[in-house]
Amino acid sequence: MARAGLTADRLTQAAADLADEVGFENVTVSALARHFGVKDASLYSHIRNAQDLRVRLAVLALAELADRVSEAIAGRSGKDALVAFANAYRTYAREHPGRYSATQMALDPDIAADSAAGKHSEMTRALLRGYDLWEPDQTDAVRLLHSTFHGYVSLERSGAFHSHPRGVEASWLRALDALDSLLRAWPPG
Amino acid sequence: MARAGLTADRLTQAAADLADEVGFENVTVSALARHFGVKDASLYSHIRNAQDLRVRLAVLALAELADRVSEAIAGRSGKDALVAFANAYRTYAREHPGRYSATQMALDPDIAADSAAGKHSEMTRALLRGYDLWEPDQTDAVRLLHSTFHGYVSLERSGAFHSHPRGVEASWLRALDALDSLLRAWPPG
DNA sequence: TAGGCTTACCTAGAGGTCCTAGGCAAATCA
DNA sequence: TGATTTGCCTAGGACCTCTAGGTAAGCCTA
Numbered sequence: 417m418a419r420a421g422l423t424a425d426r427l428t429q430a431a432a433d434l435a436d437e438v439g440f441e442n443v444t445v446s447a448l449a450r451h452f453g454v455k456d457a458s459l460y461s462h463i464r465n466a467q468d469l470r471v472r473l474a475v476l477a478l479a480e481l482a483d484r485v486s487e488a489i490a491g492r493s494g495k496d497a498l499v500a501f502a503n504a505y506r507t508y509a510r511e512h513p514g515r516y517s518a519t520q521m522a523l524d525p526d527i528a529a530d531s532a533a534g535k536h537s538e539m540t541r542a543l544l545r546g547y548d549l550w551e552p553d554q555t556d557a558v559r560l561l562h563s564t565f566h567g568y569v570s571l572e573r574s575g576a577f578h579s580h581p582r583g584v585e586a587s588w589l590r591a592l593d594a595l596d597s598l599l600r601a602w603p604p605g
Numbered sequence: 606m607a608r609a610g611l612t613a614d615r616l617t618q619a620a621a622d623l624a625d626e627v628g629f630e631n632v633t634v635s636a637l638a639r640h641f642g643v644k645d646a647s648l649y650s651h652i653r654n655a656q657d658l659r660v661r662l663a664v665l666a667l668a669e670l671a672d673r674v675s676e677a678i679a680g681r682s683g684k685d686a687l688v689a690f691a692n693a694y695r696t697y698a699r700e701h702p703g704r705y706s707a708t709q710m711a712l713d714p715d716i717a718a719d720s721a722a723g724k725h726s727e728m729t730r731a732l733l734r735g736y737d738l739w740e741p742d743q744t745d746a747v748r749l750l751h752s753t754f755h756g757y758v759s760l761e762r763s764g765a766f767h768s769h770p771r772g773v774e775a776s777w778l779r780a781l782d783a784l785d786s787l788l789r790a791w792p793p794g
Numbered sequence: 795t796a797g798g799c800t801t802a803c804c805t806a807g808a809g810g811t812c813c814t815a816g817g818c819a820a821a822t823c824a
Numbered sequence: 825t826g827a828t829t830t831g832c833c834t835a836g837g838a839c840c841t842c843t844a845g846g847t848a849a850g851c852c853t854a
Binding site for chain 4: 456466
Binding site: 811 | 825826827828829830831832833834835836837838839840841842843844845846847848849850851852853854
């Protein structure tokens with residue numbers, strides 16, 4: 417019998433694609449095994465368990481997202497960078513709903529440290545260099561921006577904005593305007 | 606054999622408590638049946654299926670959260686109301702993590718309309734009466750506030766803020782300052 | 795190129811969750 | 825008190841997770 421040539425990385429990649437197709441919560445070991453035409457038990461040579469698979473998926477997605485954002489803000493600053501960052505973030509979430517869900521998993525602190533999670537706040541911090549903010553305001557602003565981006569795409573996806581006719585796209589652009597003006601006039605402590 | 610006296614409402618209440626204990630994703634029909642000392646199959650006289658149970662839980666949590674917020678902002682306006690709203694929201698999410706997770710489910714539009722989901726944006730809109738905002742800025746601001754609140758508690762819970770020593774509480778208060786000043790100086794379209 | 799070693803994938807099977815069909819008995823009502 | 829409703833039951837199928845132990849494919853070395 418020919419071998420399927422499984423590796424942890426190939427499984428993680430396939431799981432990511434599967435997540436985007438059927439939703440993160442529907443990524444199962446069985447479904448993944450079916451995709452490769454092997455038995456469920458065969459996967460357990462490559463991954464520890466189902467949770468391990470999901471964590472690998474989360475780490476993959478965090479790295480991909482960090483790359484996208486990093487590319488988007490390269491060579492930009494100020495509002496230009498803010499908009500590029502935010503759009504890259506939102507676009508990734510829309511194009512890869514399953515992968516994006518994965519990024520919201522609570523990871524073990526040491527796994528999170530190894531992953532690209534840290535790179536995200538670094539990049540947000542880099543973004544803020546175009547504004548006149550210093551610690552601890554900078555950290556507060558990083559948290560506020562991150563929260564708003566995540567909250568927006570999360571609520572947009574859950575349908576929370578569909579109850580009102582105002583276009584979600586237009587609201588998003590105005591939100592970015594608002595954040596830009598907030599960063600330029602950050603209230604004194 | 607004495608009956609357990611199950612009803613859809615009692616099941617939903619118990620499911621909500623269970624969610625807060627073990628996490629929303631671990632609320633299963635089996636676990637709920639165990640809690641009442643009955644067989645799994647018995648629950649299907651009261652709920653259609655597992656998904657139906659989760660939707661009921663979401664509707665319950667949305668209503669509870671709306672009540673909390675509504676009580677918090679009663680008789681307040683401006684920044685006072687903003688802070689009360691935000692703290693009620695965050696406190697509910699921290700005290701009832703499982704219930705809060707439930708509120709983030711994507712609901713059918715008609716179920717969402719029946720539920721307290723609409724009350725949330727109404728309340729946010731009421732909040733904004735203390736500021737000088739008119740349509741469509743008002744809707745944009747409602748979405749921004751909602752996003753930020755949700756994003757903040759969501760990220761706080763996933764541990765995304767733990768990598769930095771700056772206190773999460775202090776950042777939160779500063780975020781509210783920032784939002785207040787943003788609403789008072791909303792950039793013109 | 796034949797032997798041995800590593801390892802990819804297998805079968806078998808236990809335990810859990812979801813859900814349906816059909817049955818009995820408790821509660822309620824006439 | 826007899827009839828109806830309904831709450832909870834048993835039985836069982838489908839799917840998912842994961843372990844133990846086995847077979848054979850592919851690689852390394854002599």
